[in-house]
Amino acid sequence: MNLADLLHAACASSPTQVQIPEHWGQGRATFGGLLAACLFEKIRPRVAAERALRSLMVSFIAPVAAGALDVQVRVLREGKAATQVQATAYQDDQPCVVMLASFGGDRSSSVTVEALTAPHFEAPETVTPFPFIPGLTPDFTQYFDYRYAVGKMPFMGGREPHLGGWIRLREAGPQAAGVAELLCLLDAWPPAVFSLLKAPASGSSLTWSIGFVEQPADCSGGDWWQYLADIRQAANGYSHIDATLWDRHGRTALLSRQTVSVFA
Numbered sequence: 001m002n003l004a005d006l007l008h009a010a011c012a013s014s015p016t017q018v019q020i021p022e023h024w025g026q027g028r029a030t031f032g033g034l035l036a037a038c039l040f041e042k043i044r045p046r047v048a049a050e051r052a053l054r055s056l057m058v059s060f061i062a063p064v065a066a067g068a069l070d071v072q073v074r075v076l077r078e079g080k081a082a083t084q085v086q087a088t089a090y091q092d093d094q095p096c097v098v099m100l101a102s103f104g105g106d107r108s109s110s111v112t113v114e115a116l117t118a119p120h121f122e123a124p125e126t127v128t129p130f131p132f133i134p135g136l137t138p139d140f141t142q143y144f145d146y147r148y149a150v151g152k153m154p155f156m157g158g159r160e161p162h163l164g165g166w167i168r169l170r171e172a173g174p175q176a177a178g179v180a181e182l183l184c185l186l187d188a189w190p191p192a193v194f195s196l197l198k199a200p201a202s203g204s205s206l207t208w209s210i211g212f213v214e215q216p217a218d219c220s221g222g223d224w225w226q227y228l229a230d231i232r233q234a235a236n237g238y239s240h241i242d243a244t245l246w247d248r249h250g251r252t253a254l255l256s257r258q259t260v261s262v263f264a
Helices: 003-011 032-046 139-143 179-187 192-196
Strands: 017-020 052-060 067-078 082-091 094-104 144-150 162-169 202-212 225-235 238-246 252-263
Touching: 003 017, 003 032, 003 179, 017 032, 032 052, 032 067, 032 082, 032 094, 032 179, 032 202, 139 144, 162 179, 162 192, 179 202, 179 225, 179 238, 179 252, 192 225, 192 238, 192 252, 225 252
Parallel strands: none
Antiparallel strands: 017 067, 052 094, 052 202, 067 082, 082 094, 144 162, 162 225, 202 252, 225 238, 238 252
């Protein structure tokens, strides 16, 4: 089952509930990218189609297990140009994830600053694939094809504050990558700070902010996407990480800022 079909199956049975599937875990929690994708799928029908997604802010409050997740969606404001929507997910009556989505139509502007084009990486075909090892690597990583091109793999004691490479979905439909697929591709990488550690340790996203620059209509989740993360600061058990996702043409698709709790 490709990701689009999986999300449809997870979200379509009820307007107020999501069924989180098995085998998408990272430790004792469900993969955050999948949770964000599911919440967005609940938000999108509440907003006019001509209003494009501009940004998402996500707060991961508590771990989410496989199974039923109750979702409450509230339109906070719908103005002439922008719409703000909040989704809150509950499991066992406890809040687990909160998402704030901001939508807005295009408007004329006298200011234009182009996003940075993709950096040069070795071609993905020349880079050794990152292996999925049951019981060692997180369960959800089996659904992605990774090719590390910058920095070290997790827990290898790297020294540079950068991590990146190529990524694609192992199973993807022919349709253009939607917001849900892009969120998963962006979040599938481990927190860059893990590459600096010399031994396995746990960690989790605390907050996540994503800016949507362009949603390419000619790129699917099965295409290669470039990713690069920069550690802006790390101390006292927390790390602040900026990241960018580029499409196969080298165009910026998403901009990310993440605060990560590190238990090491």
